[in-house]
Amino acid sequence: MTTDETIVVVGGGVSGLTTGIALLEAGLPVRLLAAEIPARTSLAAGAMWGPYLVEPWPRARGWSLTALEVFRELAGDPRTGVCMVSGIEAARHPASAPDWGELLPDLRRCTTDELPPGFAVGYHFTVPLIDMPVYLSYLQGRFADAGGMVEVRMLASIDEVERAAALVNCAGLGAGPLVGDDGLRPIRGQHVVVENPGISEFFSEDTGMSPDLACIYPHGDTVVLGGTAIDGDGTLAPDSVAAAGILARCAAIDPRLANAHIIEDRIGARPTRYEVRLELDHRSDGLPLVHNYGHGGAGVTLSWGCAREVAQIMKVALPSRSKR
Template identity: 60%
Template sequence: MTAGERVVVVGAGVAGLTTAVVLAEAGASVHVIAEQVPGVTSLAAGAMWGPYLVEPRDKVDRWGQRSLEVFRELAGNPSSGVRLTGGIEASRTAEEPPDWATTLPGFRPCAPAELPAGFSAGYRFTVPLIDMPTYLDYLLRRLDDAGGTVERRRLASLADAGPAPVIVNCTGLGAQELLPDPDLRPIRGQHVVVSNPGLTEFFSEDTGLSPDLLCFYPHGDTVVLGGTAVDGEGALTADDKAAANILARCAEVEPRLADARVLEHRIGARPTRATVRVEAERAEDGTVILHNYGHGGAGVTLSWGCAEEVGKLLSVT
């Protein structure tokens, strides 16, 4: 990549904006095109760092660890929306902790008295929590400071983003039709945002492949409650029954949430495929196309590592 080279990034979710920031700060002339700015699925994220249920394992570990380093740095900036927060991940069966959790600060097994009723194992650690509306605004400001520009426009194909020598595809679920990529599918997620009754720590249940999740993430005056993971569904309308079940599950673990005021519902469609796609190809007209999508529910967790991988690919393409 040469200084001032024009790069078009398609997509303004967390993958697209992070990639745009990395490239712009490296000296590229970055222009972002997206129908929604910022992307609604990223806005709907919880969001807690944790590289779960996503492949390929070796690359995911590397991308996730790099992102963790950056989030720890950003936690020192109050305007970023990133905070290091302690809490518990628990299981109703005697499960071993995930490898990624054991390396986090403050990691230790929970004593039985620390666990809610019905849980048999749990682990305490400190991890970045990201308030997504605040964080995505932070990325947009950082992109603007680096000279990047943003255009709100719906594309019929990646070719519509040109002419440009380099196009970066961060379209998430949109890649299903834009490329097309038949291996991509939605996993619908819903969160409920409530007023914070005084929570300072997160809680997350290891629910495996269940579509019914249980987690709550405090972000100052609000708490994000989760959630759902409905494979194959991409509708973005609120499901009142699912919301009621989310509230009930969370209040069973933390009774103070039972009377919390509901502020909003956040719904997104996680762009999921067998493996995250971060790779380069050259179109027939010579355009370099760099792909960065298919992160499933780990888009935030992998965002900085994948964005820097795109930068490395561009430098050798």
């Protein structure tokens, strides 16, 4: 393939890398173009599978199921950073099971003695938990092994991309400005990573629309504690007050965390839209352009489903370049 027959995927986060892999494994040549690889927001993710607050649900359901199947397969390989982990989502008020609970065959209501003090109801289930630094390194290796090329640079417009047969917009929070979509907004998220004091199950509190979250995600020797969800805030500097609040909320749930050694803060800006945009478009010069952005806090959860749909779209849009 010559360079002008290549599909250029814009974006170096989990969506861009996964989409690049799906295209390569479908027999299509790919160049990944991004200012940073891997992207900071993807590195900052918790990350637990779960299609939280994402629309349109009929499509998101299918994307989520695809990713769930892939993650279950990857969990058998320790190099991926993916593990199947059991745990609890709970609320301090009466609450029904998560809407997506129907996708999990082992979901059950918790007994009272399984819940921390102050919680009224909870649901126990097993889902993939993803150690994002390890997982993103795995994706980068898989992308390279499949023959993917990388170009590191900043774009101001999608029209700046040259030497491409088609484009995929996976630029996260930058995806909207690249194509003039003002419906994308940031939701700031902060996590605190601590040494693991012996926690093996996750815990997540249903805090509704509060910006103050409480989640505990064990990843072997470390635990990722969350978090925050500050709508409209895209700043990426650590906030010591927010970090102290995260630690206090999580230690109240599991006292073993009270004196855990702090390793680092992780901060990202979730690229949020009223619904995920995944559709075929065309650039002003007629080049096929597939949008794949606006996943909010469910980017990891939707990644493989969205990526494989992009690959199917491209195989139709560029049939002569697909593997014969």
